Amino acid sequence: MSDRKNAQINILVVDDDRDxxxxxxxxxxxxxxxxxLAYDGLQALNAAIKENLHLIIMDIMMPVLDGVQATMxxxxxxxxxxxxxxxKSEDYDKITGLNVGADDYITKPFNPLELIARVKSQxxxxxxxxxxxxxxxxxxxxxxxxxxxxxxxxxxxxxEAVQLTPTEYGILKLLVSxxxxxxxINQIYEKVWDEPAYSPENxxxxxxxxxxxxxxxxxxxPRYLKVVWGLGYKAxxx
Amino acid sequence: MSDRKNAQINILVVDDDRDxxxxxxxxxxxxxxxxxLAYDGLQALNAAIKENLHLIIMDIMMPVLDGVQATMxxxxxxxxxxxxxxxKSEDYDKITGLNVGADDYITKPFNPLELIARVKSQxxxxxxxxxxxxxxxxxxxxxxxxxxxxxxxxxxxxxEAVQLTPTEYGILKLLVSxxxxxxxINQIYEKVWDEPAYSPENxxxxxxxxxxxxxxxxxxxPRYLKVVWGLGYKAxxx
DNA sequence: CACCATCCTTAATAAATTCGTAATTTTTTT
DNA sequence: AAAAAAATTACGAATTTATTAAGGATGGTG
Numbered sequence: 001m002s003d004r005k006n007a008q009i010n011i012l013v014v015d016d017d018r019d020x021x022x023x024x025x026x027x028x029x030x031x032x033x034x035x036x037l038a039y040d041g042l043q044a045l046n047a048a049i050k051e052n053l054h055l056i057i058m059d060i061m062m063p064v065l066d067g068v069q070a071t072m073x074x075x076x077x078x079x080x081x082x083x084x085x086x087x088k089s090e091d092y093d094k095i096t097g098l099n100v101g102a103d104d105y106i107t108k109p110f111n112p113l114e115l116i117a118r119v120k121s122q123x124x125x126x127x128x129x130x131x132x133x134x135x136x137x138x139x140x141x142x143x144x145x146x147x148x149x150x151x152x153x154x155x156x157x158x159x160e161a162v163q164l165t166p167t168e169y170g171i172l173k174l175l176v177s178x179x180x181x182x183x184x185i186n187q188i189y190e191k192v193w194d195e196p197a198y199s200p201e202n203x204x205x206x207x208x209x210x211x212x213x214x215x216x217x218x219x220x221x222p223r224y225l226k227v228v229w230g231l232g233y234k235a236x237x238x
Numbered sequence: 239m240s241d242r243k244n245a246q247i248n249i250l251v252v253d254d255d256r257d258x259x260x261x262x263x264x265x266x267x268x269x270x271x272x273x274x275l276a277y278d279g280l281q282a283l284n285a286a287i288k289e290n291l292h293l294i295i296m297d298i299m300m301p302v303l304d305g306v307q308a309t310m311x312x313x314x315x316x317x318x319x320x321x322x323x324x325x326k327s328e329d330y331d332k333i334t335g336l337n338v339g340a341d342d343y344i345t346k347p348f349n350p351l352e353l354i355a356r357v358k359s360q361x362x363x364x365x366x367x368x369x370x371x372x373x374x375x376x377x378x379x380x381x382x383x384x385x386x387x388x389x390x391x392x393x394x395x396x397x398e399a400v401q402l403t404p405t406e407y408g409i410l411k412l413l414v415s416x417x418x419x420x421x422x423i424n425q426i427y428e429k430v431w432d433e434p435a436y437s438p439e440n441x442x443x444x445x446x447x448x449x450x451x452x453x454x455x456x457x458x459x460p461r462y463l464k465v466v467w468g469l470g471y472k473a474x475x476x
Numbered sequence: 477c478a479c480c481a482t483c484c485t486t487a488a489t490a491a492a493t494t495c496g497t498a499a500t501t502t503t504t505t506t
Numbered sequence: 507a508a509a510a511a512a513a514t515t516a517c518g519a520a521t522t523t524a525t526t527a528a529g530g531a532t533g534g535t536g
Contacts (some may be wrong), residue, residue, distance in 0.1 A: 062268040076377070165483055185523095203485060205523065220524090227523065228391050229493065237390070238352030403494055404522095440512090441496055447513060458513085465512070467504065 008137055008151075009123060010052055013017050013038045015059040015085065022110070024057060028110050028119065040064025041073075049073045050174060050191050051138045052150060055123055057115075058102075059085040066111040075101040077178075081122040082152070085110070129211065141177040145236030146215060146224055157215050167192065168211045170233075171204070180237035182228045208233060246288055247361060250274045252282040252308070253297040254322065258346070258369075262295060265350050266357065279303025281293060281312075286312045293361055296340075297323045309340055321362040323348070341419050343469060359418045359475045381417040382461055382476030387408065395453050405430065406449045409442070410473075413463065418475035419465045446471060 007112075011033050015021040018039065026036045037049060038044040042065045044058060056074070060067035071082055084102040104118050127137065139150035145158040153169060155162045164172060170192040175183065185204050189197035212219040226236050244428050249271050253259040256260050256277065263273045274289060276282040280303045294312065299304035309320055322340040360476060377388030383396035391407060393400045402410065408430040413421065423442045427435035446465075450457040 068478080167484070182389070182391045200485070202523095205483080206525085209524065210524095230522065231391055231407075234390060393500090427500070440498085444496075444514085447515095450513095468511070474536060 007138070008036045010033070010036060010055050011055045011057065011119070012044060012047050012051070013057050013064070014041070014067070016040055016062045017059070020059070024115065027116060031116060033119075033120075041067065041070030044070050046191060048078055048080065049178060052177065053080050054126060054134065054137065055077075055119060056080055056082045057085060057119070058082060061087060064198045072102050077181075079113075081126045083118060085124060130207060131197050141173065141179075143176055143179040143235055144224065146176060146235075148173055155215075162214050164211065164214065168207055168214075171207055172211055172215075172225075175233060175235035179235045182232045182234045184232040188233065203223045244379070246272070248272045248274060248283060248294045249293045249295065249357065250276060250285050251295050252276045252279070252300070252305070254278055254300045258297070262353065265353060268273070269354055269357075271357075279308030280306065282308050284313050286316055286318065291316075291318050292364060293357060294318055294320045295323060296320060299324070305449050320363045321341070321356060321360060324408075331343050343420065363476060379411065379415040379417075381414050381463065381473055384414060384473075388413055393453075400452050402449065402452065405445055406452070408448070408455075409445055410449055410463075413471060413473035417473040420472040422470040426471065442471075 009059055011023050011028055012029070013024045013035060014037075015024070016039050021037050021039070026035060028035045036047060036053070039060075040062050044056065045065065047053065048056065058067045058070060061095050062070075065073070067084055069088075071084070074080070074082065081103040082101065083106060085106055087108045103122055104114060106118060131143060141148045141150065147156045147210045148169075149155075155164055155172065171188060174188065174191055182193075185201045186197035189201060207226065208225060209219070210219050212222050212225055215224055216222045224236055224238075225233060227233055249266055249308045250268070251259050251273060252275075253262070253263045254277050259275050259277065263275060266273045274285055274291070277286050277299050279296075282294065283303065285291065286294065286325045296305045296308060302307075303311070305322055305324075309322070310355060312318070313319065319341040320345060324343070324345050341360055344353060344356060379386040379388065386394075386407075388411060393402055393407065393410065409426060412429055421429075423439060424435040426442050427439050446463060447457070450460050452465055453462055454460045462474055462476075463471060465471055
């Protein structure tokens with residue numbers, strides 16, 4: 001029953017009520033979408049940066065970081081469509097949500113058909129808008145001659161395959177998929193390892209060095225993985 | 239001689255010395271601004287709440303409610319730019335004024351041209367704030383040919399990259415993102431270092447000097463990073 | 477189960493870059 | 507002219523990143 005054409009589309013569902021999140025997940029998977037789950041705004045924000053998302057469905061009332069705040073943060077980074085969910089149908093929520101950068105709004109309890117309709121509408125709008133490149137939907141990231149295919153997990157440099165370890169791949173994907181953006185070392189650690197960074201930040205440095213050895217002609221003068229002194233690393237946007 | 243485009247802009251002039259208030263009124267009307275007058279802090283506060291103001295020029299020494307107190311009250315309500323006027327150029331006044339939320343500062347007797355220049359600068363800053371949101375949301379700050387991209391932490395001057403150290407970057411970002419606003423040295427220290435400033439830090443001065451060397455053609459006559467004597471530094475709004 | 481290969485982490489050291497301080501000079505204000 | 511504020515200069519200390527190497531965990535294989 002699942003559409004093949006939707007198999008590449010990643011939707012993030014964010015709700016602290018796991019039953020609701022799971023229910024939505026079922027509806028969406030039934031339509032053939034690929035679904036990721038998060039249970040608070042912070043997780044959502046991390047996923048938005050790390051994953052190749054095409055739509056976010058987010059509850060407003062959440063612990064840690066509520067839907068409104070999370071939306072604002074995400075908007076600073078990405079331009080993915082966001083549908084807000086709210087238990088109450090109060091105007092205040094709606095207005096806040098939309099002003100803050102949400103693209104649509106659904107009140108709970110919602111009609112599954114309506115949810116799907118709005119999801120499709122947003123996706124159509126997003127994909128047609130040209131705001132996204134065809135490449136992105138396939139999970140392909142690139143800068144200069146460096147190409148990362150996240151579907152096959154293959155990395156090529158000027159057409160030649162590069163062999164990376166899982167950790168190296170994770171770091172490179174994070175940086176290249178957000179090319180130009182500077183990531184502090186501990187943020188890299190947290191996003192790639194998915195656990196709080198205490199102090200072993202040297203680890204990241206060592207990995208960076210190894211990636212450079214594999215993708216840079218002259219690791220001392222990197223073209224792609226650049227350090228921004230005192231701030232972190234970034235993949236040069238070429 | 240009056241600009242039509244300024245006809246919609248309402249400036250409140252607050253001074254208990256009516257001659258001075260009227261003099262300022264004339265200068266401003268000459269530029270095409272719409273001028274309202276108030277003769278003490280309480281009137282000013284009322285006007286700030288009732289009228290649709292775009293700028294306030296306020297004397298510090300006033301009966302009923304002085305300029306500092308009035309500024310604090312107004313700040314609780316609105317975020318209109320406020321330029322403080324002071325007969326004496328005593329440090330105490332200046333520092334209090336700026337810490338309390340004034341955006342700029344002029345000492346009497348003042349040069350009419352300077353007054354107008356500062357008025358224009360503040361108005362521009364205030365009115366642009368809403369419309370440049372797109373840039374702001376992406377973390378791009380600019381004044382003149384100086385552009386700061388906070389995502390990639392890149393600074394360019396007339397298109398050419400400028401290499402700044404983390405501290406230099408922090409200072410420049412603070413000033414440029416609030417271009418036109420004067421920051422006392424200890425405020426700069428506290429915001430950039432994120433720790434209390436104990437002794438008057440010569441450190442900031444040295445950093446300013448280093449930034450100037452990198453972004454100014456003639457560091458002795460800076461176009462961007464200007465000192466406001468006895469007060470602090472500001473990035474010129476160009 | 478022992479062996480091997482791969483990858484990750486840690487530590488130690490080196491290299492690079494930046495920072496803060498103090499002393500001195502210049503500029504501005506009174 | 508005196509005083510205050512800011513600019514300038516130079517240099518050693520401190521911070522941050524790079525590099526190298528060794529040890530340990532993991533997983534596959536004979």
